[in-house]
Amino acid sequence: VGILGGAVGIGLGSWMSRSLMQLYQRFFSFPLIDLGVDPLVWSAGMLASLGAAVFGALRTARSVSQLSPAEGMRPPAPPRFGRTLVERLRVLWRHLGFVGRITIRNIARARGRTLTTIGGVALSAAIVVLSFFGQDAMEAMIDVQYRLVERQDVSVVFHAEHGRDTLFDLRRMPGVVRAEPELVVPVRMRNGWRERRMAITGLEPDQSLLALLDREHRHVRLPTSGLLLSRQLAKILGLSVGDDVDIEVLTGRKQQFTWKVHAVVDEYLGVFAYARLDELSHRIGESYALTGARLRADRTRLDELGTELKNVPGIAGVGVKARVVQSFRKTLQESQSTSNWILMIFAGVI
Numbered sequence: 001v002g003i004l005g006g007a008v009g010i011g012l013g014s015w016m017s018r019s020l021m022q023l024y025q026r027f028f029s030f031p032l033i034d035l036g037v038d039p040l041v042w043s044a045g046m047l048a049s050l051g052a053a054v055f056g057a058l059r060t061a062r063s064v065s066q067l068s069p070a071e072g073m074r075p076p077a078p079p080r081f082g083r084t085l086v087e088r089l090r091v092l093w094r095h096l097g098f099v100g101r102i103t104i105r106n107i108a109r110a111r112g113r114t115l116t117t118i119g120g121v122a123l124s125a126a127i128v129v130l131s132f133f134g135q136d137a138m139e140a141m142i143d144v145q146y147r148l149v150e151r152q153d154v155s156v157v158f159h160a161e162h163g164r165d166t167l168f169d170l171r172r173m174p175g176v177v178r179a180e181p182e183l184v185v186p187v188r189m190r191n192g193w194r195e196r197r198m199a200i201t202g203l204e205p206d207q208s209l210l211a212l213l214d215r216e217h218r219h220v221r222l223p224t225s226g227l228l229l230s231r232q233l234a235k236i237l238g239l240s241v242g243d244d245v246d247i248e249v250l251t252g253r254k255q256q257f258t259w260k261v262h263a264v265v266d267e268y269l270g271v272f273a274y275a276r277l278d279e280l281s282h283r284i285g286e287s288y289a290l291t292g293a294r295l296r297a298d299r300t301r302l303d304e305l306g307t308e309l310k311n312v313p314g315i316a317g318v319g320v321k322a323r324v325v326q327s328f329r330k331t332l333q334e335s336q337s338t339s340n341w342i343l344m345i346f347a348g349v350i
Contacts, residue, residue, distance in 0.1 A: 124347035131343040135336050144268060146325050148217065152180075152209040152294035153302065156309060157317040161252075161289040166314070170293055173308055175301030180209045181290035183277050190246040191237040197250070200227070200273045202280035202290075209294040212274065215266040226262030228274040234264045236271070249284055257283060 064072060087093050087104075096104065107114050156170065161183075170179045183202035188195055203210060205222055212220040212228070222228060229239065239245055239261050249255045259275075281289045297305050302320060309318045 202277035230267035
């Protein structure tokens with residue numbers, strides 16, 4: 001039984017880890033991961049289970065062998081002989097049946113076992129609730145990110161920086177209702193010995209297809225000048241409003257300059273830095289530059305628009321939000337399904 005238990009335990013653990021690693025490998029494209037099972041792990045698990053089973057059996061057999069035959073055949077005496085609290089409540093006690101009284105007495109006279117059982121049931125129930133909470137939390141995140149924050153229907157990324165004429169060309173494409181520019185500049189931000197590699201996103205002041213929200217879902221306006229940082233980024237770099245941060249651009253002419261922090265907000269999701277597009281363009285030596293755009297389109301003409309955009313040579317990528325959300329939900333459902341099964345098994349074991 002010990003060997004069988006070890007084999008089942010190791011097999012179950014291998015299946016769970018293999019399932020999760022297959023999902024991670026497909027999602028992150030890890031090139032060098034061996035998903036096989038090591039025979040040494042099987043052997044160690046079975047030996048550990050066998051040792052635990054043998055130890056428990058020998059200990060029980062030793063305690064029983066020390067009893068005389070007559071003593072061993074007697075049923076165990078209850079450890080507590082006094083009346084329980086419920087027995088003192090005569091009105092309640094009289095209405096309990098024979099089985100109910102035995103149950104109450106067993107619970108009251110084995111308090112440690114009762115508390116352990118209640119704790120185990122509570123923990124297993126918490127694990128089950130946790131599995132469903134994770135799913136609900138991800139659904140809430142999808143709703144906030146793709147409904148409240150990202151309001152575009154299509155996002156476009158260019159191979160290189162383009163000028164204002166490109167934005168006008170996008171607005172003339174079939175099905176486009178509104179087009180807003182976006183400039184993403186990869187940088188290294190430094191404050192003394194602290195640094196962070198990330199990107200500064202430049203937006204128009206009147207942009208509406210990307211909503212900047214704080215933790216309470218309130219809209220945050222871009223400052224007239226300077227940087228808008230998330231609270232977490234400001235904490236990482238040790239910055240506050242009014243501080244200067246050293247910026248090193250990692251592409252193009254790799255300019256270096258100092259920029260003042262004009263606003264810090266409690267972000268809902270992620271770590272970010274935003275600035276006005278015209279000011280960011282000027283900082284990198286351009287009068288007006290964009291590396292992408294967000295489009296609101298007639299949803300009945302999304303396929304036509306997507307085909308048109310993919311035929312433009314300067315466009316590196318086209319993302320249709322509906323398809324992105326669908327793909328994300330599919331991947332999330334697969335990973336969460338495996339995780340939920342694992343958590344349910346753990347809850348059952350507890």
